[in-house]
Amino acid sequence: MKDKLFIGLSALAMLVILAMLALILGNIFWFGKDRLSWEFISASPRVGMTEGGIFPAIFGTVALVFLMTIAVMPAGVMTAIYLEEYARADSKMVHIVQQAVANLAGVPSIVFGLFGLGFFVNFVGRGVDGLFFGGELNYGQPAILWASATLALLTLPVVIVTTSEALRAVPREIKEGGLALGATRLQNLWRIIIPSALPGILTGGILAVSRGAGEVAPIMFTGAAYFLPYLPTSPNDQFMELGYHVYVMATQSPDVEATKPILYSTVLVLLALTFLLNLLAIYLRARLRKRFAEGR
Amino acid sequence: MDRRKLIERGVELLVYLSSWISILGIVFLFIFIGREAFPLLTDPRMQEEVRLSQLWTSIWQPVSDLPKFGLIPLFIGTLKASFVAMLFATPLAILAAVFTSEFAPPRLGRALKPVVELLAGIPSVVLGFFALVVLATWVQQLFGFTMRLNATVAGAALGLAVLPIIYTVTEDALATVPKAFREASLSLGATPWQTAFKVVLPAALPGIFAALVLGFGRAVGETMIVLMASGNASIVSASLGDSIRTLSATIAAELAEVVFGDGHYRLLFGLGVILFGFTFVLNLVGSWYIQRVKRRLLGAV
Numbered sequence: 001m002k003d004k005l006f007i008g009l010s011a012l013a014m015l016v017i018l019a020m021l022a023l024i025l026g027n028i029f030w031f032g033k034d035r036l037s038w039e040f041i042s043a044s045p046r047v048g049m050t051e052g053g054i055f056p057a058i059f060g061t062v063a064l065v066f067l068m069t070i071a072v073m074p075a076g077v078m079t080a081i082y083l084e085e086y087a088r089a090d091s092k093m094v095h096i097v098q099q100a101v102a103n104l105a106g107v108p109s110i111v112f113g114l115f116g117l118g119f120f121v122n123f124v125g126r127g128v129d130g131l132f133f134g135g136e137l138n139y140g141q142p143a144i145l146w147a148s149a150t151l152a153l154l155t156l157p158v159v160i161v162t163t164s165e166a167l168r169a170v171p172r173e174i175k176e177g178g179l180a181l182g183a184t185r186l187q188n189l190w191r192i193i194i195p196s197a198l199p200g201i202l203t204g205g206i207l208a209v210s211r212g213a214g215e216v217a218p219i220m221f222t223g224a225a226y227f228l229p230y231l232p233t234s235p236n237d238q239f240m241e242l243g244y245h246v247y248v249m250a251t252q253s254p255d256v257e258a259t260k261p262i263l264y265s266t267v268l269v270l271l272a273l274t275f276l277l278n279l280l281a282i283y284l285r286a287r288l289r290k291r292f293a294e295g296r
Numbered sequence: 297m298d299r300r301k302l303i304e305r306g307v308e309l310l311v312y313l314s315s316w317i318s319i320l321g322i323v324f325l326f327i328f329i330g331r332e333a334f335p336l337l338t339d340p341r342m343q344e345e346v347r348l349s350q351l352w353t354s355i356w357q358p359v360s361d362l363p364k365f366g367l368i369p370l371f372i373g374t375l376k377a378s379f380v381a382m383l384f385a386t387p388l389a390i391l392a393a394v395f396t397s398e399f400a401p402p403r404l405g406r407a408l409k410p411v412v413e414l415l416a417g418i419p420s421v422v423l424g425f426f427a428l429v430v431l432a433t434w435v436q437q438l439f440g441f442t443m444r445l446n447a448t449v450a451g452a453a454l455g456l457a458v459l460p461i462i463y464t465v466t467e468d469a470l471a472t473v474p475k476a477f478r479e480a481s482l483s484l485g486a487t488p489w490q491t492a493f494k495v496v497l498p499a500a501l502p503g504i505f506a507a508l509v510l511g512f513g514r515a516v517g518e519t520m521i522v523l524m525a526s527g528n529a530s531i532v533s534a535s536l537g538d539s540i541r542t543l544s545a546t547i548a549a550e551l552a553e554v555v556f557g558d559g560h561y562r563l564l565f566g567l568g569v570i571l572f573g574f575t576f577v578l579n580l581v582g583s584w585y586i587q588r589v590k591r592r593l594l595g596a597v
Contacts, residue, residue, distance in 0.1 A: 003489040007399045013391030014400075014408065017463075020456065021415050024426055078314035086311055093315070099583075100318040106510070106579035107325065107572060108517025109420075110544045114568040117551070119328040153321050160318065186304050214419025217519040217544075221551050243421040243520075250425050251524060260429070267425050271418065278417035282410045 025271070032268030035261045041269070045227065054266050059231055060144070060224075060239035061213055061273070067148035067235075068155065068212050073205055075152070076159025083160070084167040085189060105157035109217040116150030116222035117142075138236055145235035147223030154218055155208035162207060166200020167193065169292050199291075203284045210277035214270070216243040226252070242270040329572060333565035345559030356530040356541065358550060358560050365563055369530035373447070373540030377522055378515035380451020380536060381458055385511065389462035390504065396463075397470040398492040409467060416460035424524030427453030432525065441537035445527035448536045453521045458511040465510055465586070469503020470496060472593045499593060506585035513578035517571055519544040543567050 043053030079097065087094045126140035139145070170193055178188035194201070216224075225238040226248050232239040246266050253259045335342045346365050353366035392412065396405045432449045435441065439448065473496050481491040497504070527539025528549060547564050554561040 003487045006489045006493070007395075010391040010395035010399055013388045014395045014412075017388055017392050017412055017415070017459065021411070024418065024423075024456075027426065027430055028422070075314050075317050078311045079318060082311035082315040086308055087315075097315045097318055100322045102583050103322050103576060103579055104318055106513055106575055106582075107322075108514075108519065108544060108575055110517065110519040110547050111325065111329065111568050111572045111575075114329050114332075114547065114551075114565055115325050118332045118565065119324055122332070123328060156318060156321065184300070184304055186307050189307075210417060214417075214421065216419070216421045217548055220548060243419055246421050246425055247520065247524065250428055263425070263429075267422055271422055274419055275414070275417055278414060282414075286410075 025275075028264065028267050028271055031261070032264040032266075035265035036268065040262075040265060044229075051262075054242070054245060054262075054269065056228060056231055057240040057242045057245040057266070058269065061242045061270075063232060064144055064148050064151065064219070064223075064239060064241060065209050065212050067144065068151040069205060069209060071149060071152035072155050072159055072208055076156050076204065076208070077163050077201055079156075079160050080163035080167060081189065084164050085185075085193065101157045101160050104153070105161075107154075109154060109215050112150055112154045112218040113221050115153070116146055116218055120146035120149050121222060141236070142221060142223040142238060143236040144223050144232050144239045147219040147239070150218045150222050151212040151215060154215065155212050158208045158211055159204040162204030163197070163201050166197040166203070166288065169200060169288060170196045171292060199284050199288045203281045203288070206277050206281045206284070210274045210281070213277075214243055214274045216241075216247055219244060242266065242273070246270060325572065326569075329565055329568045333562050333569050336559070336562045336566055342559050342562060346563050354532045356546070358563075359553075363560065365560075367567075369532045370541055370543050370546055370567070372532055373522075373526065373530065374516055374542040374544070376447040376536060376540050377451045377454055377526060377542055378512060380448055381454035381515040382508070382512060384452055384455035385459040385462055386508065389459045389507070389511075390466050393463050393466035393470060394492055394497065397467050398496060399488065409464075412463050413460050415456065416464075418456075420457055420518060420520040421524070423453050423456055424521040427521060427525035439537060443527055443529075443537065443539045445525055445539055446537050447526065447540045450522045450526035450540065450542075451536070453525050454515050454518055457518055457521060458515045461514055462507045462511040465507035465582075466500075466504050469500040469507065469586070469589050472503070472590055473499045474593060500589060502585040502592065503589035506582045506589070509578050509585065510582040513575045513582065516578075517544060517575045519548050523548050543571050547571075 040053040041058065042055050044056055045054065046052035079101075083094055083097060121140065121142055124139075125143075125146060129135060129138050129140045133139075174196060175188065175193055178192040179185075183191065219241060223238055224241045224244040226240075228238060228240055246263065249259050249263045249266065250256070253263075336346060336348070345363075350365055351367045353364070354368040355364040355366045356369050357364040396408050396412075400408060427449055428445070431453055432444050435446075435449045435452070436444055441448070477495055477499055478491055481495040482488070486495070522540075522542045523545040526542060526545060528541045528545055529539035530541040530546075531538045547567055550560070551564050554564065
């Protein structure tokens with residue numbers, strides 16, 4: 001009797017969590033779907049953001065995440081390769097790097113925002129201006145380049161952890177097979193290990209993009225803008241971003257009721273973007289696991 | 297032949313060097329946030345603006361003719377929101393983790409875990425929006441608080457953000473408990489519930505403690521949710537129905553409007569140092585306990 005009660009209670013907790021998840025997703029889908037249209041995706045905001053679309057925010061988000069990916073993928077994948085394939089597993093360096101990665105993953109996103117401002121904008125940006133532009137203000141101000149660099153550092157642990165996992169999942173026989181046939185370390189890595197781990201590496205990239213696209217706090221002071229009449233074309237331009245746009249519309253709008261429908265649809269677009277990427281990552285991961293499990 | 301060897305060595309060096317990025321990242325975080333805050337301690341002109349003795353007072357009014365920089369309301373706000381979040385998320389997350397790992401059929405458990413983790417994939421600005429627009433109305437109808445945005449609303453939404461962390465870390469800890477523990481307990485006549493709560497859960501206790509510490513760290517540092525749903529009024533009170541202003545939300549709301557390089561600007565970086573230091577310690581404690589549960593349980597087999 002007592003057994004049934006407690007097991008039922010734990011099942012209930014699970015149900016409550018699932019219900020909350022369904023509720024949030026359902027609520028946003030339900031109130032967001034009516035306003036979705038081609039115009040909404042492809043037009044600029046009008047009439048104090050109560051009319052028109054969110055194209056500049058979508059464009060800004062994609063550009064931001066694209067630049068971030070260019071920075072974070074090589075750095076993250078190479079770190080994982082070092083940890084899993086080159087370094088000795090019990091070496092001090094491995095331990096320190098792993099500790100750093102774990103700590104980096106726990107740093108609050110607002111702290112990354114401060115860092116982006118203090119390091120990229122104020123230190124690197126001004127340094128570049130002083131060296132190459134004679135002190136004229138070009139890079140020493142918030143810009144898409146600095147925002148994406150900040151996000152790259154924030155998502156670095158995601159890429160490292162996922163890639164490490166993928167490299168570890170490649171069976172030892174496969175790795176040693178290549179070496180036994182006379183391949184050099186690099187050949188073995190490039191021709192055998194990386195191709196085998198590719199879906200897992202890709203998963204890391206997808207998770208990083210999903211995470212990066214959803215973060216607002218790190219980009220608030222490093223490049224995101226309330227409203228811009230133009231799209232960013234140079235790395236030192238500011239940009240509009242979906243999550244930041246949601247925040248601005250939800251908290252700074254002069255007429256919240258009038259913005260509400262458009263706000264809901266913006267949230268739906270943002271959620272669809274991050275959420276679908278997450279689903280894709282889960283699917284890829286499951287497939288990868290299956291593939292190597294079957295080979296055994 | 298030589299060229300190939302050179303490339304081999306080059307790649308080895310390259311991957312080694314890139315592994316330094318994470319280490320430098322953490323070090324630079326400390327240095328460059330500290331650098332902006334440091335003049336508060338050394339520059340007498342700064343100290344005229346922000347008197348250090350004033351920090352331990354209870355009024356935060358940075359933008360006025362006579363600015364007041366008392367940090368107490370910010371600490372209280374941060375603790376209140378995190379407290380509500382933990383109160384809300386902990387029982388749900390731990391019970392659900394026990395269900396996933398102990399009671400659910402293995403296939404169902406394997407399917408449930410990624411679904412709960414989807415919750416972690418919802419951007420915090422979306423949770424903040426949901427709290428602001430939907431949850432706040434419900435909480436007001438339920439409790440009748442006079443302030444629509446308050447510690448309870450922000451804390452509940454924050455709970456949604458920390459729940460997947462507590463759940464995942466707890467579930468991982470339960471999964472490291474060797475099967476032999478369960479089999480021994482069941483064979484001695486314990487029921488499944490007794491086995492789960494009196495054998496498995498105690499064995500995984502350091503891991504569960506780690507889950508709580510990591511969840512708390514996340515709650516303290518989370519920004520967008522509290523920024524949108526807490527009301528952002530710096531009130532010193534014990535009521536969970538009052539608006540609050542947290543450390544993180546203060547940085548987010550004020551940094552865009554301060555004069556670059558003045559005392560207020562430096563103090564906001566100072567808050568960042570506090571936030572970073574605090575979560576850093578919590579993360580160290582958390583990962584230490586995770587290591588401990590692994591060593592204790594996997595080392596014992």
